[in-house]
Amino acid sequence: MKCEIQEFIEHLHNTRGTSRNTxxxxxxxxxxxxxxxxxxxxLEWHQVSAVLLNSYIMYLERKNFAASSISRSVASIRAFFQYLCQRECWRENPAEGLKAPKIEKKAPGILxxxxxxxxxxxxxxxxxxxxxxxAMLELLYxxxxxxxxxIHLTLRDVNLKLGYLTCSQSERERVIPFGATAKTAVEAYMAWARVELLGENSSEWLFVNCSGKSMSRQGFWKILxxxxxxxxxxxxxxxxxxxxxxxxxxxQNGADLKSVQEMMGHSDISTTQIYMNMNVNKIRDVYMKAHPRK
Structure with a gap:
């Protein structure tokens, strides 16, 4: 069974150009x-039934996996069995009717x-x-x-002269501008701090840790x-x-949703819409506190 999984991952990489994270x-x-x-x-994928797959989803729910994690698992299973059906010429796809749990969309925490x-x-x-x-915090914001x-930005990904970076870690490569404050912070880092952190080492990564190696997610989280x-x-x-x-x-400052969607790398604008809803709620709160005839 492991062989089919590995072949599927290779298929994704070769035909869809998926990122390593995906x-x-x-x-x-x-x-x-x-x-x-x-x-x-x-022990064989062709033995899997729709009932078994639904049982697996119920098993994940009983184990208290987050709805978002279960939803992602359902997407992975659907894609995998679609691949198997096409490759093996199966008549029925056991994952065809598999449903993901509803995910309650919560307003993200912002500063x-x-x-x-x-x-x-x-x-x-x-x-x-x-x-x-x-430099990391300024560029992130x-x-x-x-x-x-x-943490996967390379020296080639950042154009300090023109003030933009190229982000190619996700499935959709995008070019994002940044302002003078972030530019100044990154320039200061490049001028001497990066050289000091690297010591005698060399690295293609833009941001390195105190040992001169690439930053990790956990390392950045601790810093933050x-x-x-x-x-x-x-x-x-x-x-x-x-x-x-x-x-x-x-x-909040008037940017249109389409532009924000492009910069965020959202495939669906409905994901970006949550920030507009937050803005509407903020305006409503201001109105209710300030209007004399609320």
Missing amino acids: EVSYERDLKKLEQFLKQEGI TVDEVDLLLSQPKENTAKGVRDR ATGIRVSEL KGYAVSAGIQQDITPHTLRHSFAAHLV
Whole structure:
């Protein structure tokens, strides 16, 4: 069963040009399914029925997996069995009627502009680490890219002269501009801090850790959490908080949804629509507090 999973991942890479992150997610989801099926005595994919797949989804729910994780697993399973059906010429697809649980869309946590300013002012600019951290935070807020995309930026991906970066980690490559503040922060980092962190090492990655190696998601998360604490920010901050804040602040200041969608890399504009809804709710709150005849 492992062979078919690996062949499917290679198929995705060769025919769809999927990113490594996407491929890892598909592989992880399908290996979990494979483990479940083996426990049920199923050793071949053609033995799988619609009833078994539904039982697996119920098993994930009983194990208290998040609805978003289960939904992603359903998408992986559907894609995999569609591939098997085409390759093996199966008449029936057992995953055809498989349904994902409804995901309740919650408003993402965002920072106010003042909180962002406070957070971004925390790194000490008299140390190489502080200059690097300031550059990472400024670039993250200036572009709204994902943390996985930030830590995988190479020197070739950033054009400081024209003020834009090319983000190719996701399935849709996109070019995103950034302003003078982020540009100044990255230039300061490139001028001396990166050289000091690298020492005698060399690296294609834009941002490196204190050992001169590429940054990790966990490493960045610890950095962000530390600065949030020192800034006295009460709400729980995740690496996605600056991405959400970037989008919400753009919409609040009049940016059109289509442009924000392109910069965020959303395939569906309905995903971007949540930031417009947040803006409407904010306006309503202001109205209810201020209008004399509310």
